Amino acid sequence: MNLTSRQSSILEIVKQSGPITGKHIAEQLGLSRAALRSDLAILTMSGLLGARPRVGYYYTHKSPGDYIATTLGSITVEDANSLPVVVRETCSVYDAIVTMFTEDVSTLMIVSEGGFLEGVVSRKDLLKASMGSKDLTDLPVKIPMTRMPNIVVTRPEESVLRAAQKLLNHQVDSLPVVKVVTVEKTERLQVVGRFTKTNITRLFVQLADTDGVQGGIF
Secondary structure, three states: OOOOHHHHHHHHHHHHHOOEOHHHHHHHHOOOHHHHHHHHHHHHHOOOEEEEOOOEEEEOOOOHHHHHHHHHHHOEHHHHOEOOOEEEOOOEHHHHHHHHHHHOOOEEEEEEOOOEEEEEEEHHHHHHHHOOOOOOOOOEOOOOOEEOOOOOOEOOOOEHHHHHHHHHHOOOOEEEEEEEEEEOOEEEEEEEEEEEHHHHHHHHHHHHOOHHHHOOOO
16 A cells, blocks of 8 residues: 555654544644545555544554455445345346336346345346347346346345455346245245445445544544
């Protein structure tokens, strides 16, 4: 991680004088607290600094990777996922395309009655299905969809770190969030959410934009 000269100065001040408040750091640098908020946020998010209300900033002796792994490993998919966007198997490819762009998602989840996962369909799948002279209003979405068990899923209790690794390893934009439900002695996967790259991005922004760091509590 490459630090700016100001961030390096902040780090040295905290190493020598921590715990220390943002106000006192700003005084030593001859700046306002507002001017340091983004730098303090970066140093805190990277794991190089810790922050406690009414105490101040302190040096953690950790690397940025240690902090990120610990933080993302403690947050569950349930804390960060979005509502699922689903259609039934009987939905046409045309209606699936309309739903996808209306809801502004990259993947639709195909479910049966009861919300049980039957498949997923991506923008690429729908693009391929729309090529040629087919009537998209008569072509069911179950034709181009990817079916179980060839679908990567996540669970509400799984860590966002593990779910993010699945997104990267399988090169997909979205994972169905499912829970196991027993129906007539058979285990089925019921869709309860979706976990996407956008959820990961939003989570990083939320973690960086905490009241304790950017709100100027210190």
